[in-house]
Amino acid sequence: MSEESNPIDMDLVSGIAAFESKQFSRAVGLLAPLAEQGNVEAQYRMAIMAQNGLGMLPNPLMAYSYMKSAAKAGLGLAQHGLGFMYMEGECTDKNPAKAVEWFRKAADQGLIGSLTTLAMMYEKGYGVEQDLEEAKRLYKRAGFDERATTLS
Known part of the structure; x- marks a missing residue:
């Protein structure tokens, strides 16, 4: 594993852990940049949080966009x-x-x-x-x- 991918992997693991333990504000902070870069696991969780207003204000457009991207990617x-x-x-x-x-x-x-x-x-x-x-x-x-x- 290259050193360049390691911080991203750690952010993903930490972001998923924060999501699973309902620390949504922390999860948003860790997963939002990864979702923007096209990480489907981050996109899926960002969609859930945006849809339900977890760790952020509800954002139906973001929720739909990320859910659709992750779905099209095969998740x-x-x-x-x-x-x-x-x-x-x-x-x-x-x-x-x-x-x-x-x-x-x-x-x-x-x-x-x-x-x-x-x-x-x-x-x-x-x-x-x-x-x-x-x-x-x-x-x-x-x-x-x-x-x-x-x-x-």
């Missing part, structure tokens, strides 16, 4: 987060079809919450054509065999 948790933003109309316009698209990407990475949310969307026909067979398949894949068998 499953950010894909799930972006799906929720579209599903609920938080920080962006409500768009159930886009929510399905992002939940599917996160589900493809094995995120149980995304699989379950996607199953519910197929069950209800929200953002997609109602498809109970697809809902059953997704519930089963998420480990909810009982829920999959109760759909008819």
Whole structure:
């Protein structure tokens, strides 16, 4: 590891630790520069803090921008987060079809919450054509065999 990358790694580790221990002001100070440089882990956490006003004033535009960047870079948790933003109309316009698209990407990475949310969307026909067979398949894949068998 080069000496140049070491301070960035330490800031990331320290920033994530501050985030996890709810020291949000400290987390913002450590993660904001890394998020600006394109670090997806920092972007994801900055998006959460900006969305919820943790360690800063709520900033929906920043939250959406960072969540989308991290999601596009392939971070499953950010894909799930972006799906929720579209599903609920938080920080962006409500768009159930886009929510399905992002939940599917996160589900493809094995995120149980995304699989379950996607199953519910197929069950209800929200953002997609109602498809109970697809809902059953997704519930089963998420480990909810009982829920999959109760759909008819």
